[in-house]
Amino acid sequence: xxxxxxxxxxxxxxxxxxxxxxxxxxxxxxxxxxxxxxxxxxxxxxxxxxxxxxxxxxxxxxxxxxxxxxxxxxxxxxxxxxxxxxxxxxxxxxxxxxxxxxxxxxxxxxxxxxxxxxxxxxxxxxxxxxxxxxxxxxxxxxxxxxxxxxxxxxxxxxxxxxxxxxxxxxxxxxxxxxxxxxxxxxxxxxxxxxxxxxxxxxxxxxxxxxxxxxxxxxxxxxxxxxxxxxxxxxxxxxxxxxxxxxxxxxxxxxxxxxxxxxxxxxxxxxxxxxxxxxxxxxxxxxxxxxxxxxxxxxxxxxxxxxxxxxxxxxxxxxxxxxxxxxxxxxxxxxxxxxxxxxxxxxxxxxxxxxxxxxxxxxxxxxxxxxxxxxxxxxxxxxxxxxxxxx
Amino acid sequence: xxxxxxxxxxxxxxxxxxxxxxxxxxxxxxxxxxxxxxxxxxxxxxxxxxxxxxxxxxxxxxxxxxxxxxxxxxxxxxxxxxxxxxxxxxxxxxxxxxxxxxxxxxxxxxxxxxxxxxxxxxxxxxxxxxxxxxxxxxxxxxxxxxxxxxxxxxxxxxxxxxxxxxxxxxxxxxxxxxxxxxxxxxxxxxxxxxxxxxxxxxxxxxxxxxxxxxxxxxxxxxxxxxxxxxxxxxxxxxxxxxxxxxxxxxxxxxxxxxxxxxxxxxxxxxxxxxxxxxxxxxxxxxxxxxxxxxxxxxxxxxxxxxxxxxxxxxxxxxxxxxxxxxxxxxxxxxxxxxxxxxxxxxxxxxxxxxxxxxxxxxxxxx
Ligand SMILES: Cc1cc2nc3c(=O)[nH]c(=O)nc-3n(C[C@H](O)[C@H](O)[C@H](O)COP(=O)(O)OP(=O)(O)OC[C@H]3O[C@@H](n4cnc5c(N)ncnc54)[C@H](O)[C@@H]3O)c2cc1C
Numbered sequence: 001x002x003x004x005x006x007x008x009x010x011x012x013x014x015x016x017x018x019x020x021x022x023x024x025x026x027x028x029x030x031x032x033x034x035x036x037x038x039x040x041x042x043x044x045x046x047x048x049x050x051x052x053x054x055x056x057x058x059x060x061x062x063x064x065x066x067x068x069x070x071x072x073x074x075x076x077x078x079x080x081x082x083x084x085x086x087x088x089x090x091x092x093x094x095x096x097x098x099x100x101x102x103x104x105x106x107x108x109x110x111x112x113x114x115x116x117x118x119x120x121x122x123x124x125x126x127x128x129x130x131x132x133x134x135x136x137x138x139x140x141x142x143x144x145x146x147x148x149x150x151x152x153x154x155x156x157x158x159x160x161x162x163x164x165x166x167x168x169x170x171x172x173x174x175x176x177x178x179x180x181x182x183x184x185x186x187x188x189x190x191x192x193x194x195x196x197x198x199x200x201x202x203x204x205x206x207x208x209x210x211x212x213x214x215x216x217x218x219x220x221x222x223x224x225x226x227x228x229x230x231x232x233x234x235x236x237x238x239x240x241x242x243x244x245x246x247x248x249x250x251x252x253x254x255x256x257x258x259x260x261x262x263x264x265x266x267x268x269x270x271x272x273x274x275x276x277x278x279x280x281x282x283x284x285x286x287x288x289x290x291x292x293x294x295x296x297x298x299x300x301x302x303x304x305x306x307x308x309x310x311x312x313x314x315x316x317x318x319x320x321x322x323x324x325x326x327x328x329x330x331x332x333x334x335x336x337x338x339x340x341x342x343x344x345x346x347x348x349x350x351x352x353x354x355x356x357x358x359x360x361x362x363x364x365x366x367x368x369x370x371x372x373x374x375x376x377x378x379x380x381x382x383x384x385x386x387x388x389x390x
Numbered sequence: 391x392x393x394x395x396x397x398x399x400x401x402x403x404x405x406x407x408x409x410x411x412x413x414x415x416x417x418x419x420x421x422x423x424x425x426x427x428x429x430x431x432x433x434x435x436x437x438x439x440x441x442x443x444x445x446x447x448x449x450x451x452x453x454x455x456x457x458x459x460x461x462x463x464x465x466x467x468x469x470x471x472x473x474x475x476x477x478x479x480x481x482x483x484x485x486x487x488x489x490x491x492x493x494x495x496x497x498x499x500x501x502x503x504x505x506x507x508x509x510x511x512x513x514x515x516x517x518x519x520x521x522x523x524x525x526x527x528x529x530x531x532x533x534x535x536x537x538x539x540x541x542x543x544x545x546x547x548x549x550x551x552x553x554x555x556x557x558x559x560x561x562x563x564x565x566x567x568x569x570x571x572x573x574x575x576x577x578x579x580x581x582x583x584x585x586x587x588x589x590x591x592x593x594x595x596x597x598x599x600x601x602x603x604x605x606x607x608x609x610x611x612x613x614x615x616x617x618x619x620x621x622x623x624x625x626x627x628x629x630x631x632x633x634x635x636x637x638x639x640x641x642x643x644x645x646x647x648x649x650x651x652x653x654x655x656x657x658x659x660x661x662x663x664x665x666x667x668x669x670x671x672x673x674x675x676x677x678x679x680x681x682x683x684x685x686x687x688x689x690x691x692x693x694x695x696x697x698x699x700x701x702x703x704x705x706x707x708x709x710x711x712x713x714x715x716x717x718x719x720x721x722x723x724x725x726x727x728x729x730x731x732x733x734x735x736x737x738x739x740x741x742x743x744x745x746x747x748x749x750x751x752x753x754x755x756x
Contacts, residue, residue, distance in 0.1 A: 159719070334541075338733075364729075367711070
């Protein structure tokens with residue numbers, strides 16, 4: 001056994017650290033994330049464009065499609081360092097969700113048309129999977145696409161669509177055929193958000209923010225060439241995509257950074273009960289990090305860790321949520337106040353700790369992580385079925 | 391032994407329930423949250439008409455003389471319906487202090503509170519005090535000038551008077567100040583659950599001798615009792631929230647279908663809801679114990695309120711978080727009531743000492 005990274009991996013890590021601290025990470029974005037200020041759409045674009053300019057946008061793509069061709073270890077290091085450096089999470093919808101489906105199952109035309117813009121972050125993608133009646137049971141989806149000549153006509157509605165208000169394109173799972181087995185008859189289609197008949201309505205979440213939307217489709221006419229792969233094979237592609245979504249799900253780097261912030265705050269409070277909870281959390285982070293490294297090692301040494309990676313989702317999200325809970329506890333009585341997701345107006349700030357607004361906003365916002373991306377209950381079903389075999 | 395409510399108490403409970411159903415649904419509540427200073431005078435007048443604003447005041451002061459049991463009933467129902475009216479600040483905190491004080495002007499102020507025409511806020515907290523309300527930095531000088539800043543003053547934006555805890559020499563004092571006096575400034579902020587709280591600063595505010603409600607050990611006792619009663623009230627409110635959380639979650643999971651069946655069929659969700667139910671019953675037990683102790687004015691009453699509040703801090707957040715989780719995406723939508731229970735539980739945990747604080751208080755009084 002050897003727990004150390006190779007010399008090359010360490011060099012790779014230093015290169016990323018250098019980019020993060022020496023001007024690669026756009027300073028106006030860094031300044032905001034360091035101070036817990038919400039990013040605008042333009043900030044997000046600037047950040048992604050900077051990553052793209054460095055050539056790192058295709059972090060999980062093979063070289064032949066313009067990606068980095070990184071090993072699993074490099075990918076792990078990249079993700080961890082970005083988290084430790086306080087970067088906003090890279091938007092997964094384009095680069096790590098739809099793109100792998102396009103370069104694996106799409107035709108050459110589609111690859112030429114969509115992949116370069118994803119690499120350069122010229123297009124913002126959103127994910128149209130969930131529907132009002134289909135969440136955990138995604139395969140029950142009802143949004144219909146009917147082929148008419150060289151077009152599909154789409155009718156139905158998607159929900160919880162993250163940042164659809166910013167999106168140029170949406171990838172949707174639609175039903176092209178009603179079949180006995182519901183997983184069959186599903187297709188994967190790319191839709192330009194400017195197509196007539198698409199309506200985006202905001203859903204405000206408990207933190208007061210507008211992050212998710214309902215997307216309604218009324219007779220939306222989409223060229224048949226926007227179908228990816230074969231009609232009726234959408235479920236296979238969706239499952240393939242979910243495997244890619246696992247990337248970085250443990251959010252180790254981000255949690256470590258937050259933990260450090262929390263420790264600094266708590267060290268000033270003279271509150272041994274809270275200190276103990278923070279220490280316990282630090283141990284959990286360590287256990288999770290080592291678990292991720294074990295999976296990584298298995299992968300690098302020819303193994304095929306599968307359902308075990310659900311541990312990363314479950315524990316990673318529990319840690320993220322506990323962190324926000326402890327920040328709120330650290331705020332003490334001041335946790336009473338909440339000005340909304342954009343913080344207090346600079347000319348009217350109350351006394352008391354300056355991390356309050358931010359902590360409540362994070363606490364409320366992070367309730368989602370145990371619900372989306374396959375809820376934690378669903379992840380446990382996966383482990384019990386595929387790992388324990390019960 | 392009989393741990394049931396009396397007939398009158400059951401009637402009160404039903405009256406409040408009926409009011410909440412007919413006059414205070416979730417949409418009405420949203421209107422209140424949206425209105426200026428998060429306050430709707432019409433609703434408050436209805437409260438006055440029902441007699442609720444007079445409920446806990448002694449008969450000598452023109453109230454009904456109801457005790458902590460009736461207050462707990464009221465707050466439990468408020469919790470179930472997520473009522474956000476500023477009852478706690480005027481009626482419970484300030485009201486209790488005034489009622490038990492020998493302040494000469496108290497009758498006219500209590501009358502104004504009962505009729506709904508006046509709000510009085512208790513300014514008990516400061517930015518540095520970490521729940522130690524008996525050692526304020528706000529100071530009353532020997533020439534009666536009040537200086538200092540009070541934090542998190544509940545309903546401060548609507549108050550026309552403040553009762554302020556301060557130090558006068560080495561003693562604690564409680565003084566009453568008009569909100570529009572020279573040297574008083576009020577800045578208001580929203581709370582997590584949709585109310586307001588304020589930061590109130592006093593700069594050389596002149597306090598007449600008559601406006602010193604109490605000082606010394608009497609002031610300590612008045613403040614401690616009022617906070618203890620308020621802690622009982624918000625704990626009762628939390629019990630109401632927890633009851634709603636499990637009931638609404640059971641109802642939702644029975645109607646939400648995934649994988650061709652109601653999700654209530656999944657045993658893991660059944661057990662989770664059973665846990666929510668158990669936590670809520672245990673809190674209810676501690677609530678009954680605490681309210682009886684407060685009702686009998688026993689020496690142990692502070693200890694039992696601490697037991698209750700420490701349990702509420704844990705069980706309340708657990709229940710509300712599970713309610714959100716079991717509602718899936720719907721749980722985090724601001725348009726459903728369920729996420730607002732979680733916000734309420736955050737508020738309740740932050741007020742008057744969180745779980746850890748009350749575990750310590752309990753153990754210190756053992
Ligand atoms: C903030 C946010 C952003 C999102 N962004 C997107 C997006 O961009 N695109 C998109 O397509 N979707 C998105 N989603 C949707 C997300 O994927 C769904 O919320 C998720 O799949 C759960 O579905 P549901 O909300 O319908 O809950 P339900 O499936 O109704 O689940 C309700 C509860 O039942 C439990 N449950 C369900 N089935 C089982 C079972 N078999 N065994 C045990 N327990 C079970 C769940 O764990 C949950 O606790 C987002 C959701 C949120 C909250």
